[in-house]
Amino acid sequence: MKRKVYAILFSIYxxxxxxxxxxxxxxxxxxxxxxxxxxxxxxxxxxxxVQLARLGVKKIGLISYRDHDxxxxxxxxxxxxxxxxYFEYESWGVRFRFCRTASRYERFIVLGTDVMDGYYGGRDxxxxxxxxxxxxxxxxxxxxxxxSFNSRPNPExxxxxxxxxxSVRMFGRDPLSRQRLxxxxxxxxxxxxxxxxxxxxxxxxxxxxxxxxxxxxxxxxGRAVIGVNxxxxxxxxxxxxxxxxxxxxxxxxxxxxxxxxxxxxFLLVPHDIRGKVxxxxxxEAIYAAVPEEVRAHCMIIPTPCKPAEIKxxxxxxxxxxxxxxxxxxxALGQGVPxxxxxxxxxxxGLFQHFELDGLTIQPQDxxxxxxxxxxxxxxxxxxxxxxxxxxxxxxxxxxxARKSLA
Numbered sequence: 001m002k003r004k005v006y007a008i009l010f011s012i013y014x015x016x017x018x019x020x021x022x023x024x025x026x027x028x029x030x031x032x033x034x035x036x037x038x039x040x041x042x043x044x045x046x047x048x049x050v051q052l053a054r055l056g057v058k059k060i061g062l063i064s065y066r067d068h069d070x071x072x073x074x075x076x077x078x079x080x081x082x083x084x085x086y087f088e089y090e091s092w093g094v095r096f097r098f099c100r101t102a103s104r105y106e107r108f109i110v111l112g113t114d115v116m117d118g119y120y121g122g123r124d125x126x127x128x129x130x131x132x133x134x135x136x137x138x139x140x141x142x143x144x145x146x147x148s149f150n151s152r153p154n155p156e157x158x159x160x161x162x163x164x165x166x167s168v169r170m171f172g173r174d175p176l177s178r179q180r181l182x183x184x185x186x187x188x189x190x191x192x193x194x195x196x197x198x199x200x201x202x203x204x205x206x207x208x209x210x211x212x213x214x215x216x217x218x219x220x221x222g223r224a225v226i227g228v229n230x231x232x233x234x235x236x237x238x239x240x241x242x243x244x245x246x247x248x249x250x251x252x253x254x255x256x257x258x259x260x261x262x263x264x265x266f267l268l269v270p271h272d273i274r275g276k277v278x279x280x281x282x283x284e285a286i287y288a289a290v291p292e293e294v295r296a297h298c299m300i301i302p303t304p305c306k307p308a309e310i311k312x313x314x315x316x317x318x319x320x321x322x323x324x325x326x327x328x329x330x331a332l333g334q335g336v337p338x339x340x341x342x343x344x345x346x347x348x349g350l351f352q353h354f355e356l357d358g359l360t361i362q363p364q365d366x367x368x369x370x371x372x373x374x375x376x377x378x379x380x381x382x383x384x385x386x387x388x389x390x391x392x393x394x395x396x397x398x399x400x401a402r403k404s405l406a
Contacts, residue, residue, distance in 0.1 A: 006092045011137075014099055018139030021103040027059040028052050029081075029105040029140075031131065033113040035069045037274035040326025043196040043307035044111050044146055049074055051198055051405050061105060063131075073306060087127055098131065099138040108135040109405070111195075112147025114325075114346055116161065118154025129160045136165045143169040145404040146195045148177040149184070150345035158184050171404050174349030190403070193353055196329050197401035201312035207302045211267065211313045214299045218265040223297065224318040225265045226380075227331065228254070230282040231323030232275050234363045237343050241367060243277045243285070249367040250282075251289035256373035258294050261380075265297035267317065271324040273304055279324075319383050321376050323363075325350060335394060337386035339379040341366045353400070354393040356386065 030048055033041045045062075052060055059078045062071055067082045081101050085091035102108055110132050118125045136142040149172065162185050170185075171192045172178030181189040202208065215225050230250050235241055254266055268287060270279035283300045290298065301313055311330040314320060320331040323341040328350065331338045340347050342360035351359055361375045379386070 010092070010095060010099075013096060014134070014137040014139075017099055017103045018137075021139055023104055023106045023140075024059055025106065026057050027061070027105045028057050028107045028109055029061040029063065029102055029135075031063040031108070031110045031128070032065075033111050033115045035065045036071060037272060038326075039271045039273075039305075039307050039310055040196070040324055040329075041111075041113060043199050043311075043326050043330070044113060044194070045071075046074065046307055047195045047197075047199045047401075048109065048111060048145075048405065049076055050200070051195065051402070055405060059105075061101070083131065086131070090127075095134060099134055102135045102140045103138050105140060108132075108140045108142040110142070110144040112144045114148050114150075114344055116144065116147050116157065117149050118157040119150055119344060122154045122156055125154060125157045126160055129157065129164070132168060133160075133164055136168050142167065143171065143404075145171040146173045146192065147171070148173055148346040148349060149180045151180065152345075153180075153184060161185055162187070173404075174346070175352045176349030177346070191400065192404045193397045193400035194326075194329055194350070195401050195404045196307070196326055197333050197398050199308055199311055199330075199333070201315060201334070202306065202308035203312040203315070205305075205309055205312075207305050208309050208312045211299070211301055212316070215267065215316055218297060221263075223263045223265045224261070225267055225316075226257075227267045227269050227314050227317045227320035227322070227327070227336075228286075229269045229271055229320075229322045229324050229327050230279065230286060231341065231343060232272060232277050232279050232282055234323060234341065234343050235277060238363045238367065241363070243282065245367055247282060247285040247289055249372055250286045252369070253372035253376065254286070254290050254294055254298075256370065257376055258297075260373075260377055266294075266299075267313070268298060268300040269310065269314065269320075269322075269327060270301065270303055271310070271322075271327045319380055332390055333394070333398075335387060335391045337379075337383050337390060339376060341372075353397045354390055356389060359386075 032045045061079045064080050064082045066084050086094040170189045172181050172189050173194045178189050178191045268283040270283045272279045314331045315334045320338040322328045328338045339359045347360045366372045
């Protein structure tokens, strides 16, 4: 009964907000995919904040999922509104305060990335959709941008997305996701590219310069330099996969690749510092596991660092083998060819932007003996053709990325 009363009061409150809201001019409220920790998510958030400022938005607010989330590295954020109590126990008080806050902004922007289809758990996605609906019901022009959609989404998430007001605009970040969204939701979905393609690299920092010096020394010795990422999320996606087995698969692959190409070096690129077993821990374990003759030509990038720094670090590499999509985007965004361990149903759509396919391996195959090295070698042999195709398509992809906020 109490819940029903609150629901009625909330409906009345949002209706009043629609009638009387007076948003501040040139303002936008942004909801990130998750709390800080993933360099990919941070690349998307940073790109959106920068692009909004370039479009003349003078006040940018940010939603946080926990009271202690630290977004201080972002410049230009006017306020941070915590939804911790809502995401922990769906507090009605926070709902009222959120709608009042959102109504002061001209627009509400949800960074959907890969969290709207229930892949990581239905509750997370459903709560984000509910917040999106609250903003729209309060009369705030709302859009979900830069997101993908897998082929088997959570049915409850699909239903909730279908029920969003028609005023909510949706922007699928690749052709495959746009088509899936349109098919599942039966509503208009606009095609864009991931907004992280607009991120500008930051080459001037000490961390980036230390990587540049190492890469330059390896090149001076006549060696090619390959970026390598091991994604800790694979441990959750492959049944029975342990950190030790994943590390062994990567270490064995680097050794096999070195035997095939005597003049090759590896830049290990962690792209997520979250979790009990993070990308950083995996990189350190791989570094320790390879033979000395391989380790002598390996480097782990200094962490933590900003997404723009990572984009600068990978700019001059010959190739990138990535378990993370936004590391692939950082490389592709500068014309560097990539091949990926596809832990989620989203990489194929990314490569469609470049009219490429066959550049992914499934994680359960990648950990089998010899498979990861063979996959890399096959794609590395095509690196010039791939680089040329990426360079041809890149201007159009960047233009699509800018459409998300137009």
